[in-house]
Every structure is written in structure tokens, then in C-alpha cells.
Amino acid sequence: MKGVRRDVLLHSRRALGRRRPEAGNPFLEGLVGIAIVSAVAVGFGIVGFIAAALTALFF
Amino acid sequence: MLLIRPDRDDLRIIGYYIGKILTGVGLLQIPPALLALARSEWNSLAAFVFGTSLAIIVGQSAELRLHTRRPLEWSHGMVTAALSWLLAAIMAAVPLYLSGHFSSFLDALFDSMSGLTTSGLSVLQDLDHLTWSMNLYRHILHFAGGQGIIIVVLTLFAASGSAQLGTLYAGEGRDERIMPNIIRTARFIYTVAAVYLVLGTSALAVAMMVAGLPPGSALFEAVNIFMAAFDTGGFAPHSTSIAYYHSASVEGVITILMFAGTLSFGLHHELWRGDRRELFRNLETRTLTFTLVALTALGIVGLGRAGTFTEPLSLFRKGFFTIISAHTGTGFAVNNSVLYATDWGQLAPAAVVGAMALGGMASSTAGGFKAIRVGLSMKGLVRDIRKVLLPENALVVSTYHQRTRQILRDDTVRSATTIVLLFLLTYLGGAMVGLMTTDAAFTEALFESVSATANVGLSVGITSPDMPVLLELTYIAQMWAGRLEFMAIFAMVGYGLALMRGRT
Numbered sequence: 001m002k003g004v005r006r007d008v009l010l011h012s013r014r015a016l017g018r019r020r021p022e023a024g025n026p027f028l029e030g031l032v033g034i035a036i037v038s039a040v041a042v043g044f045g046i047v048g049f050i051a052a053a054l055t056a057l058f059f
Numbered sequence: 060m061l062l063i064r065p066d067r068d069d070l071r072i073i074g075y076y077i078g079k080i081l082t083g084v085g086l087l088q089i090p091p092a093l094l095a096l097a098r099s100e101w102n103s104l105a106a107f108v109f110g111t112s113l114a115i116i117v118g119q120s121a122e123l124r125l126h127t128r129r130p131l132e133w134s135h136g137m138v139t140a141a142l143s144w145l146l147a148a149i150m151a152a153v154p155l156y157l158s159g160h161f162s163s164f165l166d167a168l169f170d171s172m173s174g175l176t177t178s179g180l181s182v183l184q185d186l187d188h189l190t191w192s193m194n195l196y197r198h199i200l201h202f203a204g205g206q207g208i209i210i211v212v213l214t215l216f217a218a219s220g221s222a223q224l225g226t227l228y229a230g231e232g233r234d235e236r237i238m239p240n241i242i243r244t245a246r247f248i249y250t251v252a253a254v255y256l257v258l259g260t261s262a263l264a265v266a267m268m269v270a271g272l273p274p275g276s277a278l279f280e281a282v283n284i285f286m287a288a289f290d291t292g293g294f295a296p297h298s299t300s301i302a303y304y305h306s307a308s309v310e311g312v313i314t315i316l317m318f319a320g321t322l323s324f325g326l327h328h329e330l331w332r333g334d335r336r337e338l339f340r341n342l343e344t345r346t347l348t349f350t351l352v353a354l355t356a357l358g359i360v361g362l363g364r365a366g367t368f369t370e371p372l373s374l375f376r377k378g379f380f381t382i383i384s385a386h387t388g389t390g391f392a393v394n395n396s397v398l399y400a401t402d403w404g405q406l407a408p409a410a411v412v413g414a415m416a417l418g419g420m421a422s423s424t425a426g427g428f429k430a431i432r433v434g435l436s437m438k439g440l441v442r443d444i445r446k447v448l449l450p451e452n453a454l455v456v457s458t459y460h461q462r463t464r465q466i467l468r469d470d471t472v473r474s475a476t477t478i479v480l481l482f483l484l485t486y487l488g489g490a491m492v493g494l495m496t497t498d499a500a501f502t503e504a505l506f507e508s509v510s511a512t513a514n515v516g517l518s519v520g521i522t523s524p525d526m527p528v529l530l531e532l533t534y535i536a537q538m539w540a541g542r543l544e545f546m547a548i549f550a551m552v553g554y555g556l557a558l559m560r561g562r563t
Contacts, residue, residue, distance in 0.1 A: 026331065030254055033330035034319070036338065041318035044351060045311070048379030049371070051356045055363035056371040 064561030065554060071125045073139050076227070078121025080143040083212030084150045085114030087203055088196065095192035103192045106157035114150045136227045137550035143209055144231075144539060148172040151200055158193045160184050162524055165531060172535050174200030175208060176542035177424050179293020179390035179516020180534065182524045186298045191279060194296050198283040204542070205290025205320070205424035206252060207231045210245045231543065244324075251327050252289065255319060259285045262312045270306035288316035290424045293390025293516030300392040301380075310380050313391060321347075321387035321419030325462055340460040343420045346434035350417050351386055358382045358410035365404025378407065381517070385414035388425035390516020400503050400519045408519075412506055415515045416486060426514030426541050428482050431461065432475040439472035481545045485512045489537050496527040507534075512541040 092107035156167035263281035297303040329337035359378040418427015457467040489508030
């Protein structure tokens with residue numbers, strides 16, 4: 001990267017639409033990814049339960 | 060229309076790659092064969108030995124006789140993908156037929172196509188007495204088909220990255236390259252699947268043991284259910300599907316696995332890289348969230364109106380699980396299939412059909428329209444409305460986010476709406492055949508047709524061992540076409556026409 005202007009690098013990165021790769025542990029990132037997916041599924045479950053509770057209340 | 064007749068070399072290269080895939084289908088039967096050996100299931104072992112030998116002999120003969128170094132072109136890849144899936148299903152049906160649980164080879168083919176395409180519809184007889192090894196084999200078909208059988212096989216055989224595999228990847232209905240080359244993309248997909256396999260199977264096994272299963276059975280069934288859930292398949296080791304376990308915790312773990320399976324591998328990649336914002340910006344996740352919440356609400360309200368379940372917990376467990384199962388393209392059931400038609404009223408089954416038709420994300424193991432196409436079609440519609448409302452010379456540019464910010468182009472919207480239209484026509488066509496060949500009502504015929512085409516697997520009972528042959532063939536074709544998303548099959552038909560009528 002030596003000799004390449006920082007603004008040129010930033011511009012090309014933006015032009016490619018890519019972000020700087022994370023430096024974290026890939027295994028831990030993977031586990032966090034799975035936890036997020038699980039949390040979203042549980043979130044949908046909570047929405048479903050609220051819908052079921054409201055339905056049971058009104059029908 | 061100008062058609063150029065393929066020459067011998069074109070056919071040679073297609074045959075060569077199909078040979079590799081068939082060899083792979085033979086290798087898939089080795090793990091269940093070893094299980095059959097360990098458990099002294101001699102009939103199943105004989106079936107697997109015959110099936111493996113046949114597939115490997117045919118595959119290797121094709122490879123050796125047709126060996127070529129000519130590069131795979133786009134048309135070759137498409138035709139190879141379409142033919143491979145058909146021939147792989149035929150070859151995979153051999154041990155199933157020899158199990159004695161099918162009354163004809165066509166029935167076995169139905170189940171092998173259903174397994175590979177991760178549909179989950181089944182005409183197998185007496186499932187509850189099927190051997191463990193044969194049950195494992197059915198679920199391995201889900202796993203291989205869900206991950207993409209061509210890519211699974213070819214990346215195992217290829218020593219290094221090959222640009223040629225891209226055309227096969229696209230032909231299999233996957234067009235999202237996560238990594239710069241297909242082999243690295245496939246390896247990432249295996250990594251995700253392997254991590255989920257360890258965690259998902261462990262969680263399922265614990266939940267099943269808590270539900271009362273002995274540890275050995277719990278572990279075996281957890282492995283099978285994991286493959287069916289994460290690959291959005293729908294086969295289960297018992298005829299009563301997930302209702303067999305009567306366990307909220309088992310259903311909870313399965314829900315998470317089905318949801319994970321319906322997310323695109325691209326989204327998994329972004330999450331694994333630490334880019335959590337992608338989950339909220341991605342057009343597909345936004346579309347999927349909207350349709351999932353709307354259809355869950357509709358399904359539960361429909362069940363409430365029909366008076367099928369009155370307790371909030373029952374409403375939630377039956378309604379939510381079924382909608383998730385349908386929307387993710389899995390097809391696990393928590394009640395008897397006939398009840399959708401007899402006890403669920405009108406609105407709830409309509410919500411299930413809508414969820415099945417929409418499906419999950421592109422480049423996942425789910426079927427149906429896919430959320431990206433629904434999102435793109437809606438974005439295109441909004442853009443067109445804006446164009447009408449704004450002055451004629453106004454420049455209307457729409458963008459969407461899918462891993463990167465992208466400009467909505469006319470050809471992108473057109474290809475998305477074309478595929479959606481093809482799915483709709485196939486849904487209706489299958490329903491028509493259902494109406495012609497059975498006494499089913501239109502809603503039931505549509506339910507089953509959508510389930511087959513969108514590779515879901517929920518059934519109102521039309522799919523059975525005594526279903527008409529024409530309908531069975533139609534559903535097999537629908538599962539095949541739905542999995543490959545039509546284009547590879549059109550390419551194969553075009554290739555056939557070119558062979559007959561093309562110019563040299």
C-alpha cells in the first residue's frame with residue numbers, strides 16, 4: 001500500500017462498495033452470527049405469540 | 060430462430076460432467092451403507108451396495124469414455140445441471156425402490172426427487188418401520204440437494220478453483236457468488252452447514268431426550284431432523300412428522316434451524332464477517348420480515364376465526380410453526396395433513412399457500428418465488444408509479460441493498476418478474492392436473508401444487524401411494540423445475556430442439 005494515496009484507496013473501496021474486512025476471530029464471528037439468526041427467529045416467535053394471544057382474546 | 064446443432068464434443072462434455080455427478084450419487088450411499096452394516100440391516104445394506112455400485116459404474120464409465128479437456132460453456136452447464144438433477148434422482152431412487160417400501164419405481168423416484176429438491180413430499184409406505192439406514196439416506200438426499208448436489212460433487216473432485224463451475228452453480232438455481240471463486244464459495248457453505256450441524260444436532264438431541272427419547276434414538280433423529288430442517292427439506296423419521304415429539308422445545312430448535320436455512324448464504328457470510336447491519340439493510344431480509352409477519356398474523360387470525368384452536372399456546376404452536384415451515388420451504392407438519400382442508404377454515408390455509416408460494420431467500424435451500432424477486436418486483440412497481448407521477452423528463456433512479464447498494468435496473472426487474480410469472484403458471488398448471496385427475500377441491504389442488512413447485516412438502520393428503528400416475532409425474536416435474544428455477548430446463552429443451560432441427 002506504500003505510495004498509494006489514502007483518498008484514492010478510500011474512493012476505490014467505496015466504488016467497489018466493499019467495507020474493510022473485520023479483523024475479529026472468524027470462529028467467534030460465526031457464533032455471534034448464529035446467535036443473531038437465533039435471536040431474530042425468537043423475535044419472530046414473540047410476534048407470533050402476540051398475534052396468537054390477541055387472536056385468542058378477540059375471536 | 061437460429062439454432063446451432065451441438066456436435067459430438069458438446070455432448071461429450073455434458074456426459075463427462077454427468078458421469079461425475081452420478082459417481083457422487085453413488086458415494087452418497089456409503090454412509091447409510093455403513094450404518095446398515097453396523098446395525099445388521101442386511102436388506103438395506105444389499106440395496107445400498109447395489110445402488111452404489113450401479114451409480115459408480117455408470118458414472119465412471121461415462122467419465123472414462125467421455126473424458127475431455129474442453130472447457131465447459133454456459134449452455135453445457137445449464138444442460139448438465141438440468142439433466143444431472145433428473146438422472147441423479149433416478150439413480151438415487153434405486154436403493155429406495157429396493158427397500159420394499161415403494162409399490163413402484165416411480166414412487167421411489169418421486170421420493171428421491173422430493174429428497175434432492177428438498178421438497179419433503181413422500182409416497183413411502185409404512186415410514187414408521189423403515190430401517191435407520193434407509194431413513195438416514197432419505198435425509199442425506201435433503202442435505203446433498205440442499206447444499207447443491209452438483210457443487211457438492213464437483214468441488215470434492217476438483218483440485219483447485221475452476222471458473223467453469225460457475226455455470227453449473229447458476230444452472231442449479233444459485234446465482235450469488237459469495238467468494239471470488241465457486242470452490243471457495245462452496246467451502247464457505249460447507250463451513251456454515253458444519254457449524255450449524257454440530258450446534259443444531261446437539262440442541263435437538265437434548266430437546267428430544269428431554270421429550271423422552273432414549274439417547275441413541277435422540278441423536279439419530281436429531282441428525283436426520285437437522286438435515287431436513289437446515290436444508291428446508293421436510294422429511295422426518297416418523298409418519299406424524301414433528302407432531303411425533305409433542306415437544307415445544309423440539310419445535311423451537313427446529314424453528315431456528317428452518318429460519319437459518321432460509322437465509323441466503325450471502326447473508327450468512329456477511330453475518331459471519333461481522334457485518335450485522337446487512338441483516339437490516341438487505342432487501343431480502345426486509346421483504347421476508349414483512350411477508351413472514353403479515354402471513355403469520357393472517358394464519359393465526361384465520362385459525363382463530365375457524366375456531367380450530369382457542370388457546371393462545373395452541374394457536375401459536377400450530378399456526379406459527381406451520382407458517383414458518385411453509386415460508387421457509389421446509390414442510391414439517393405439526394398436525395394431520397387432512398386437517399388443513401377440513402378444520403383450518405379458509406383464511407389460514409390461504410396464508411399457508413401464500414407463504415409456500417413466496418418461499419425464502421435466493422441462494423438458500425428454500426424454494427418458491429424467493430424474497431429477492433418479490434422485493435425487486437415491488438421496487439420496480441413503485442419506481443414505475445413514481446415515473447408516472449413525476450414530470451416526464453424527471454430521472455427516477457431506485458436503489459436497493461443486497462450486500463452492496465445497487466441500482467434497480469430494468470433487466471433485473473424483468474428477469475425477476477419473469478421467474479415469478481413462471482412459478483405462478485406452474486402453480487396453476489399443477490393445480491389443473493390435480494383437478495383433472497382427482498376429486499380434490501381447487502384450494503386443495505392448489506395447495507399441493509404450490510407445495511411441490513416451491514419445494515415445501517406440506518400436504519393436504521393428495522400426495523399418497525395411490526395417487527394417479529399423471530399427477531405423480533406432474534409433481535416430479537414441478538419439484539425438478541422449481542428447484543432449478545426453470546432456466547436450466549428451458550436450456551435443456553432448447554438444446555434438444557437444436558439437436559433435432561439445428562444447423563450444423
